[in-house]
Amino acid sequence: MLLFVSNVRRLGHTLHTDGRCWIIGLAIETEKLSKIYTHDANGQPVGLIDLSLVVEEGQIFGLLGPNGSGKTTTLKLLLGLIFPTAGRGQVFGQPLGSNTYKQRIGFLPEGPYFYEHLNGVELLQFYGSLFGMGGSALSARIEELLKLVGMWDRRFIRVRDYSRGMRQRIGVAQALINDPDLLFLDELTSGLDPIGVVDMHHLLTDLRDMGKTLFVCSHLLKDMEPLCDRVIILNRGKECRTGTVDELLRVADQVRLVLSNWSDELKTRLATSAADCEVADKQLICHFQDQSQALAAATIAVEAGAVIEDLGARRRTLEEVFIEAVGGEEPCDQSSE
Numbered sequence: 001m002l003l004f005v006s007n008v009r010r011l012g013h014t015l016h017t018d019g020r021c022w023i024i025g026l027a028i029e030t031e032k033l034s035k036i037y038t039h040d041a042n043g044q045p046v047g048l049i050d051l052s053l054v055v056e057e058g059q060i061f062g063l064l065g066p067n068g069s070g071k072t073t074t075l076k077l078l079l080g081l082i083f084p085t086a087g088r089g090q091v092f093g094q095p096l097g098s099n100t101y102k103q104r105i106g107f108l109p110e111g112p113y114f115y116e117h118l119n120g121v122e123l124l125q126f127y128g129s130l131f132g133m134g135g136s137a138l139s140a141r142i143e144e145l146l147k148l149v150g151m152w153d154r155r156f157i158r159v160r161d162y163s164r165g166m167r168q169r170i171g172v173a174q175a176l177i178n179d180p181d182l183l184f185l186d187e188l189t190s191g192l193d194p195i196g197v198v199d200m201h202h203l204l205t206d207l208r209d210m211g212k213t214l215f216v217c218s219h220l221l222k223d224m225e226p227l228c229d230r231v232i233i234l235n236r237g238k239e240c241r242t243g244t245v246d247e248l249l250r251v252a253d254q255v256r257l258v259l260s261n262w263s264d265e266l267k268t269r270l271a272t273s274a275a276d277c278e279v280a281d282k283q284l285i286c287h288f289q290d291q292s293q294a295l296a297a298a299t300i301a302v303e304a305g306a307v308i309e310d311l312g313a314r315r316r317t318l319e320e321v322f323i324e325a326v327g328g329e330e331p332c333d334q335s336s337e
């Protein structure tokens, strides 16, 4: 029985003729998926270990982790390019490696290699032909994609003269040539400048708005934080944290008050009711265990002449969550979960 998750009620399900069950609305599901390449000097397995994940259709799902944590290995397993040593998974209800789902997916590898002598149109013609596309349908698709990724005006420039950002854009276009429902992107924003990163975010959110599911792998937490709906953090092949970005960043119910124009006297007064107070960039930042304490403190602060710069739920950065999760001796520090 291939029923891995408990959210059947929300998403609906269908029974395969052979009795297996698939959840409608899921793009990917894995259960204890493992690929052990070897063991290190300490006898620890190297690769991917017992990864269980669920990706719903229409999500931007981030698989995050430091170098060597198993992101590309996971991607290759989901693409059917390598085979698990244990565990199992499905993409659109089909077992990993099945040819049926491969028609519905697109893939941009890390640091993709393209034929340098081709221009953007020729390159997409080549990839389209691999899918048996041709004629006016392919020409129309190429025009649509080049416009989508912002390369239409630069369509006759050869790959050898591309900037890194242009390579990534044409890479996304080639991954979309067959109009896939699910897109796998490995380290998409690596090496891009800040404007390139924002452009890519817009492109990816546009694709999600078109109904596509995006599975992105990255070690660049800052880039992924505003983009992903849901993430898994891996370290040394093991899952460390899972959740929506909001869930991971929120610090259990604490409220944050940020003040400018504050005095030492006010700081001393607020510190008596705050969980902690610190000064950063000339601002006083205090955290409170509940909303009523924070509101009382805000009133005191305004009466004392301070200016409220921010008042709301306390949030960490994904980088802080990541360091907390992977910082210890063990692959994953579960202590604060």
Ligand SMILES: Nc1ncnc2c1ncn2[C@@H]1O[C@H](COP(=O)(O)OP(=O)(O)OP(=O)(O)O)[C@@H](O)[C@H]1O
Residues within 6 Å of the ligand: 037, 038, 046, 047, 048, 065, 066, 067, 068, 069, 070, 071, 072, 073, 074, 219
């Ligand atoms: N074909 C292979 N044979 C042996 N070990 C491998 C093989 N491919 C990957 N590994 C090892 O498996 C671990 C996970 O590698 P993987 O490439 O999946 O990591 P990653 O998270 O994608 O890293 P990066 O951020 O550097 O791309 C690493 O320790 C790597 O050295």
Ligand SMILES: [Mg+2]
Residues within 6 Å of the ligand: 071, 072, 073, 110, 186
């Ligand atoms: Mg990788």
